[in-house]
Amino acid sequence: MSNRPPIDFRQIYLEPRAALLPRGQEILSRFPDAERIEVASHWNIPGLHGNAGMVKDWLKIKRQVLVLGTRKSLILRPNGRSADFIAPGMANGCALSCAYCYVPRHKGFANPITTFANIEDVERALRKHVLAQGPKTEANSVDPAAWVYDLGENSDLSVDALISDNVRDLVTLFKNLPTAKASFATKFVNRDLLGYDPQGRTRVRFSLMPASLARVVDIGTSAMVERIGAINDFVEAGYEVHLNFSPVIIFEGWTAAYTELFQQVDAVLSPRAKAQPAAEVIFLTHNAGLHEVNLEWHPKAERLLWTPGWQETKRSEYGGVNLRYRRGLKGKAVERFTRPPAKVGR
Template sequence: MTPASPFLDIRRIYVEPAAEALPRGQAVLARFPQAERIPVASHWRIPELRDGDPGDYLRPKREALVLGVKKGLTFRPNGRSADFIAPSTSNGCAMACAYCYVARRKGHANPITVFANIEEVLAATARHVGQQGPKRAPNQVDPRDWVYDLGENGDLSVDAILSDNVRDLVALFRGLPNAKGSFATKWVNPDLLGYDPQGRTRIRMSLMPHGLAKLLDVRTAPVAARIAAIPELHRAGYEMQVNFSPVVLREGWEAEWGALFDELDDTLPAAVKDQLAAEIIMLTHNAALHEVNLAWHPKAEELLWRPDIQEEKRSESGAVNLRYRTGWKGRWLQRFRDLLAARMPYCTVRYAF
């Protein structure tokens, strides 16, 4: 497995006092003894992060870390990628995908916040799983287990560089007979190979054609490295699935996705193919993110901002986003599914949107 590159250079840590008092908070601070510590009342209210220079989008992701306490330990029903969205143990990301919905919510570069009250999160998750009992019927998420999304607002493969929160989550689900943890990732972290998940954690490797990823998946692992990591993670005991996300339409999109499917088919061993499932997610964009991107990555907007084939839609959260036009989107999605079925007929589509 390709080792994670040193793409974090933490120089400033914004610290809530309650987080600094906890063992996990102290452990995170000990990893970066030279970093400046800046006390903050709340991990949400840090003006220099929220109102930074729009053109200086990447530096805070590389140099800043926030250490906080997760306040709300709620579990939201999902039914798409997971049965439930678990309370997150982090927020934000060191990567900078040009279409990221977290940036849509916060308006600017959103570096990683590590939540130090991991014991509370673990205990709340174990209680919630216990309350569900056995899964009563198969669904598109999983035929047997309740599945909990653990990384809705970040990438846990990167988070594992900063703390043992991810290791603790994998250990928790290893001992739960009726539930799995799940997270999507675009990073390759060899430390995950030693976590011994025993099939109780699902990793959804996010993939797109190489050329698209070079333009849109800024500061992520190369697609070739992500593909190469899938068999290794599976041998280490993870359930491996793939996310084809987002599907960005441009001239020649079928040819480049077809080439990616062929590469996967040539690379993945039979043991992975036998259990492989995928999510397919068409691009969603947003006017506010468009403005953010124009300041630091305008070339990406040539592909993402396509009002000629997009229309406004209100999301479940109430936000107004841009999606491919109704009617046409369904046709393009079906063409994508047909292409996948022709090249990788063993790959089940769990969820397509």
């Protein structure tokens, strides 16, 4: 884990249209020394995507390479889990290197950030969709009164905010949409976001896990003590802050480690912060293709993530074949995770 900025761009692959847009020009001006390489499509970059030899430079590419493109699809999808809808994201990929992240499954052997410059198109699509929903008349598990839109399905917005004003613009957009809220999960503490004045219309979900586990699988992220320590400040700055225990990874001594984590959270959070959070809990889902990639750059993490004796295959809603904890094991694990703390044992 690291507290330093996770980006140091040396190369920018860019679509010509993206470079002409105001946001694209702003991004290029932030990184004037980076080499610029024109590409026809941000999705198909010869020598970067699908190149097995690139996996040896996994961490360096994430830190040093940016792809600048335009968002083509503006479709909003129903969700019903941590959000009502999945918004068209303004980025894809991440400078952080969480070993369990599913996004690299779609990109192959290199997964740098792709940032989109056509922020106005996404803002129009979001505003139109929110207005079409009208007021939320029935409470659900996502939110009692507002339609919630996940803005960061395929990226970490706290990192994206280091690259451009896309995140600030989206927070400002939802500040002026009284029937909706923005939402995103993060593993990076970017204190610049404290000045965005969200006025309660943006939900930040801080992802937490035992520090000993995060040191192995959450490469490049903010330290757990820093994430927990930021929660009070984000609440005071006008964010709604939830906790995101995702993924929960089973390992020897995991219940004791999570008990200690809960105690740390309880000791740090202010009364105001404790009065407003909800928590999302998702147990680990892994993938054979990602396993093979990880073995090339971080085999130590795979000793925690790839445990076939405890896992079974699962077909995802998008048709992919993944691995999850076996049904009986997972049921017992969920029961232990949600048991009152006083009764939790090793």
